[in-house]
Amino acid sequence: MNKENIDTQSSQKKAIILLSGGLDSCVTLAIAKDIGYEVYPVHINYNHLTMRRELGAYNDICNFYDIKEDKRLVVDISYLSDIGGSALTDRNIKLETNTIPQSIDKVPSSYVPFRNANMIAIAVSYAEVIKASKIFIGAVDEDSSGYPDCRKIFFERFNSLLEIALGDNYQVEILTPIIDKNKSEIVKLGMELSAPINLTWSCYQEEEEACGVCESCFLRLQGFSKAGETDPIKYK
DSSP: OOGGGTOTTOTTOEEEEEOOSSHHHHHHHHHHHHTTOEEEEEEEEOSOTTHHHHHHHHHHHHHHTTOOGGGOEEEEOTHHHHHOOSTTTOTTSOOOBSOOOOOTTSOOTTOOTTHHHHHHHHHHHHHHHHTOSEEEEOOOGGGTTTOGGGSHHHHHHHHHHHHHHSOTTOOOEEEOTTTTOOHHHHHHHHHHTTOOGGGOOOOSSOSSSBOSOBHHHHHHHHHHHHTTOOOOSOBO
């Protein structure tokens, strides 16, 4: 990771971190802290299957970094569940297992329609209020074959929109520091930065022990295996 490509003048500038509680967002938070940002983690609940467990992981990670309550924000957007269209919010929709999507022509059932745009919009609103200069999101292009809103072009276009959407005296930029990395590289980087990977949760469908077969578990386990490491969380 070339820190100069992110911000060499970041010391104590404010940054919003979209923190789901998963591996990618946790490592992204660790990156932001490592380069000197004052972090404000934002967690989004949308009535998804593992909402309770992910919120617990979010708070555990915030506690690990001693992030005070007044710098944490949890937002409910359960309307995404009301809209539906995803296996993460509707148990009647089958979740793919033991596979990684290979083509954007077939979006996986775990995709929550336009979720990232909704989350970024919330982060931008919060950033305007606290005058944060950056919004960090742990998007990974490895997932983009299935999730259209994880592609680099999505964030590039969103940043172009923000250049004209905000007032003349304020600007914020979305940063995706791990977007070009695969899961094994993310695992290694997290360990290098001493990120609390043991506190993270990635499983799409279980809250006590990770299922090990959903696409998120599949990618995560593959990443640890290729990195030559053992995943510290429990699996069925």
